[in-house]
Amino acid sequence: GVRPKGKAGKQAAHSLPTEGALPNTGWKIAAVSSENTGNKKFARNAIDGDPLTLWHTQFSKGDPLKHPHEIIIDLGTEHTLKGLRYLARQDGGWNGTIADIEISVSSDPDTFADPVAKTTLKKTREPQQIDFPATKARYIQLRALSEVNDGPWASAAEIGFIGE
Template identity: 40%
Template sequence: GVEFRGGKGNLYEGGLKIPFLVRWPGVVAANTVRDLVFYQPDMMATIADITNTKAPEDTDGISIAPTLLGADGSQKLHEMMYWEYGNQTAVRYGKWKAIQPGKPKGSKQDQPWELYDLSRDVSESTSVAESHSDVLVKMKAFADASHDPVKAGTYYDKSRERHERDRKAKWGTLRNDQSPLKNAQRIPEQDIVPFEEMKLIRWSSENRANDRLAKYAIDGKPSKVWHSQFSQEKKKHPHELVIDLGQTRMINGFYYLARQDKGWNGAFEETEFYVSDNADHFPEEPYVRCLFKKEKQAQRVEGDKIRARYVLVRNISEVSGNDFGSAADIAVILAN
């Protein structure tokens, strides 16, 4: 009857505390219940223990085989456990749970650490960080020591054959489907530079693994989305696109259309537009600067009339506070 706080995608108990079910006829007795608290890194050590092999020395897990096999008295325990997801961090220390919830929407500042006594407050409703600051200091020090910067892995499937095979099994296609979406919003096509007359000549990144290419940002097809790179290595802000208008034109603004599926990853917030007659040289100050809203309709930003051949789009932040950049379409408004 007690409700956990949070859910999938965050580090409150609703996102971390889940039951672990085991079926092992003849070894693990049916209807046995244990209250051992463990976490995912323990699985490698447990499987290695059960199969009489040895887990790598540089892994953090502790085998829970003693608990599974009924030898609870010999079960080793973690002094503390550490989680990190996105810009969130959590630490478990016996009855104590510390969590740094990350950045609130629209903010670049992390929220303060919270501390909960799960023996009294499993719903994590009242932080006791101020009254137990000594405990929190110790847990924060453990979090700092446990953090390891993300490193790019080694891809043994360089041709991505297995990756694409698995994608087809999941989605039915070799690429994430970008077929037309029902009720997709569009940029008004009157008084804009025709999409087919524009050309993308430079971009900071694109996510080729799932066909989120930079050229889709100016193709006039809202169902096809450009997304900054996040496979293999995540590229952070600023995200940039340089567009050739085909010829020098008199313009006075831009349209931005966010991705038209149900997601918001990469949707522009703070954005700058620069204009020039030279694709390799843009002024230090932007032609226009704006804050886009979290909405699916095409958003318009205007400036004074100006002649330009090239446009640099520089996205500085995302509406949800993440590191991504994405666009269904970007259009250039012709001055009347």
């Protein structure tokens, strides 16, 4: 939820709801198409439980890579997944905030079938939920196909999963 404004006049960050969420213990990044290491916008920031850290695709060296951008998350063990939650960056910027998104799941990090969900996210700092049919999987591939302001990047403050 939203907390009242702090001394700096900035809105407190949103965070992902915990209801129905898988705990992020044992999660790792299995693969990522790019991350901006210069300012520590690592892929792992998207699964660290902290809405104030974020993953951002490469932008500080040469031309930024174009869409699609991919991040593959390893949950450590197989779960029955029912949905994904996405939290846009909470630092005031919109760069990389995902618009068109595809989600695929698998038990093998190298092979993903057709997406279990494909949608267009809203331009909001609030958590967004994408439901899909219950599927057993260990790996989730999130593909960002476009950005809310038509920029070439992708970013996420937090990515979480609904399931058991």
